[in-house]
Structures are given as C-alpha cells and as structure tokens.
Amino acid sequence: AQTVTQSQPEMSVQEAETVTLSCTYDTSESNYYLFWYKQPPSRQMILVIRQEAYKQQNATENRFSVNFQKAAKSFSLKISDSQLGDTAMYFCAFTADRGSTLGRLYFGRGTQLTVWP
Amino acid sequence: KAGVTQTPRYLIKTRGQQVTLSCSPISGHRSVSWYQQTPGQGLQFLFEYFSETQRNKGNFPGRFSGRQFSNSRSEMNVSTLELGDSALYLCASSLEGAEAWNEQFFGPGTRLTVL
Numbered sequence: 001a002q003t004v005t006q007s008q009p010e011m012s013v014q015e016a017e018t019v020t021l022s023c024t025y026d027t028s029e030s031n032y033y034l035f036w037y038k039q040p041p042s043r044q045m046i047l048v049i050r051q052e053a054y055k056q057q058n059a060t061e062n063r064f065s066v067n068f069q070k071a072a073k074s075f076s077l078k079i080s081d082s083q084l085g086d087t088a089m090y091f092c093a094f095t096a097d098r099g100s101t102l103g104r105l106y107f108g109r110g111t112q113l114t115v116w117p
Numbered sequence: 118k119a120g121v122t123q124t125p126r127y128l129i130k131t132r133g134q135q136v137t138l139s140c141s142p143i144s145g146h147r148s149v150s151w152y153q154q155t156p157g158q159g160l161q162f163l164f165e166y167f168s169e170t171q172r173n174k175g176n177f178p179g180r181f182s183g184r185q186f187s188n189s190r191s192e193m194n195v196s197t198l199e200l201g202d203s204a205l206y207l208c209a210s211s212l213e214g215a216e217a218w219n220e221q222f223f224g225p226g227t228r229l230t231v232l
Contacts, residue, residue, distance in 0.1 A: 037223075043205060043225065043226050044226075045207060097219040102172050103165030103173050104162045104173050105150070
C-alpha cells in the first residue's frame with residue numbers, strides 16, 4: 001500500500017521569508033513520481049514541482065525547490081522569498097503509475113500555508 | 118491549449134436523486150481521473166479511464182460510476198445521493214508516454230451539495 005503523510009496541518013510565514021513543508025511517503029515501488037500541488041482559495045489544483053525517484057538531483061522551479069531523500073522516503077518543499085500569493089493548501093502526492101497506482105495520485109492531508117505581510 | 122473543463126461548476130441536489138458530472142480533458146490527453154475532496158476525508162480517488170476503459174477504481178460504493186467517450190470526455194454519475202456525497206469533485210487528465218511524468222492536470226471542480 002502507498003501512503004503519503006504531511007505532519008504539518010498549518011504553517012505561517014512572513015512575506016519574503018523562507019518556509020519548508022514536510023512530506024513522507026511509504027511505498028515498495030522502485031520507480032515513482034512525487035509532486036507538490038497547491039490549492040488556493042479558488043480550489044484550482046496547480047502543480048508546483050515534480051520529482052522522478054530515479055533522479056538524484058533535487059528539482060527546482062524558480063522560488064520552489066525540494067529536498068528529496070529517497071532512503072528516508074522524504075520529500076520536503078522549500079519556498080523561498082514567500083509571497084502573499086503563495087497562501088494556499090499544499091498537497092504532497094505520489095504515483096508509480098503501475099499496478100494499484102495506475103492513473104492514481106495518492107495525496108497527503110495537506111498543509112495550509114498562510115503568508116502574512 | 119485549453120485546460121481541463123468541468124461542468125457544472127455548482128450543483129444542488131436532494132437526497133435520493135442522481136447526478137451526472139462532466140469533464141473535458143486537455144486536447145490529446147486520453148487518461149481521465151476523478152477525485153472526491155471533503156474536509157473530513159481529504160482527496161480520495163474514485164476511478165480512472167483510459168481510451169474508454171476503466172483501468173483503476175478506488176474504494177467507493179457502486180452508486181459511483183463513470184464512463185469515457187471516444188473523444189476522451191468523461192462523465193461520472195452518482196445515484197441515490199446521500200448527504201455524505203456533498204463534496205468537491207475534481208477531474209484530472211494526463212498524457213501517456215515516457216515524457217509525460219505521469220503529471221495530472223486538474224479542472225476547477227464541481228461543488229456538489231446534497232440537501
């Protein structure tokens with residue numbers, strides 16, 4: 001079975017500061033994909049960043065970067081220079097796109113991030 | 118390229134009725150997945166269709182069903198609605214292939230309220 005755990009239900013950060021959101025997962029798959037999605041108040045789910053498990057280099061997208069620790073099954077998201085528009089629910093997600101995960105994302109419960117001025 | 122569209126955006130039904138939700142994927146995407154989002158249960162996978170075939174199914178009762186048409190558009194149906202079916206229903210499409218990253222692109226959702 002695949003599980004994704006986000007242990008921080010809520011976090012807050014001041015504008016321009018850096019914040020890190022935690023995610024751990026459990027799987028027996030050897031190759032898989034990890035994602036961070038954000039869901040602002042509009043409820044539109046937007047992909048923030050993605051990582052393929054066999055790639056050791058951590059993914060980076062502008063102000064967003066991940067710390068992928070495969071052995072520890074950890075996938076944290078770092079947001080630098082936080083902006084008010086980063087306020088959203090952030091979901092960590094996993095798929096191996098084979099077997100029981102075919103066409104399916106497993107999501108964590110989410111972390112509500114609030115950026116304040 | 119147009120994104121994933123879902124209709125209707127909002128829906129109010131009463132217990133015992135049935136409802137059909139529609140999802141149009143991004144052009145060229147043949148995989149469509151459906152999720153139910155509630156405050157209590159979070160995001161739960163309903164089912165996934167690819168080329169008109171259901172390839173995967175979550176742990177939902179048989180009242181929840183879906184289908185996919187030859188143009189990849191998908192519908193999901195919920196019969197005999199219960200109060201607990203009130204949720205945001207999200208549809209996502211993805212492009213199959215080695216470069217696709219298995220990334221799912223989400224629609225804006227349909228907010229279903231059951232009274």
